[in-house]
Amino acid sequence: MSAADVPAGELLSGELTLTGRITTASNATFLGAIGDTPVVYKPVAGEAPLWDFPAGTLARREVAASLVSEALGWDIVPRTWLRDGPFGEGMVQLWQEEDPAQDAVDLFPMEEVPASGRLPVLEGEDEDGRRLVLAHEDTPALRRMAVFDVIVNNADRKGAHILAMPGGHRHGVDHGITFHTEDKLRTVLWGWLGEELNSEERDGVGRVLEALGGKLAPELGGLVSLEEVDALVERCAHLLEEGRFPAPSGQAFAFPWPLL
Incomplete structure (x- = not known):
């Protein structure tokens, strides 16, 4: 039985034991296990306060x-x-063992950016004056993640928050600063800026809107504010109406920091 198939009751009530700590995280983040199932645990008590998001959320x-x-x-x-x-x-999430040989997002010397399969999104220099390019994969899995980030208003899509899984699947993690009512989108996935959504992407956003008309809205209302739920509905509807990946808006920086 895979970790994803572990019964919900066991995950909710089984003993959570800690096995380590991720010290690079800005909030208290622990590795642990529930029985034989490895998990990540982020206690509310370990959250660093933010000026623009309510504490403890x-x-x-x-x-x-x-x-x-x-x-x-x-x-x-x-x-x-x-x-x-x-x-x-706290939040508990199933641990994912990513493929260390893959990088969905990476920095390349300008002369070494792959000619195909990668989309450049940012250019700059390192401390030695060498020209570098931040580029990400041009794959359906990553496009879908970019759509997801738009509708949840993800303010922190770093390269390290994309887990490159064996077989080409991509998981997104670290979504603690999402759902703000103001536009907070900060991401490294700008490679499809202005491109039209395909039918699969439109159908996915449509499924979210349909679910928001049912039980999803009250479920979310127990986790974020009602204003933020309303803003989610508006973002989904606007994305379908526009039918294309948005550009950065306002004066705020469009990229998270650090990038990777």
Whole structure:
């Protein structure tokens, strides 16, 4: 039985033991296990305060993002839920073992950017004055993630928040700063800017809108504010109306930091 098939009851009530800590994360993030199932645990008590997001809401935003992912039907966010743990209530997510030989997003010397299969999104220089290009894959899996980021208003799509899985699938993680009512989209996935959505992408956004007309809206309302749920509906409807990947808006920086 794979980790994704573990019964919900076991994941919600089984003992959560900690096995390590991810020290590079800005918020307290632990590796753990529920029985034989490896997980990531982010307690609410370990969240660093942010000036533009209400305190103590990041774990719930991660769960809300997973619900939108489920509605899209593209398996972007690994199975994620709220439960108690050694440091109190927090977000728990199934651990994903990515393929270290793959990089969905990377920095290349300008003369080494692949001629095909990669989309450049940003140019710059390193400390030695060498010209570098940030480029990401041009794949359906990553396009779908870019659509997901638009509708959840992801303010932190770093390269490291994209897990390159064996076989070509791509998981997105770290969705604690999403769903703001103001435009906060900061991402490294700008390679399709202005391109039309394909039929699969439009159908996915349509499924989210349909789900919001049913049980998804009240489920999200228990995790984020009602104003943020309304803003999600508006973003989905606007994306379908425009029918293309949006450009950055306003004066805010369009990329997260660090990029990778």
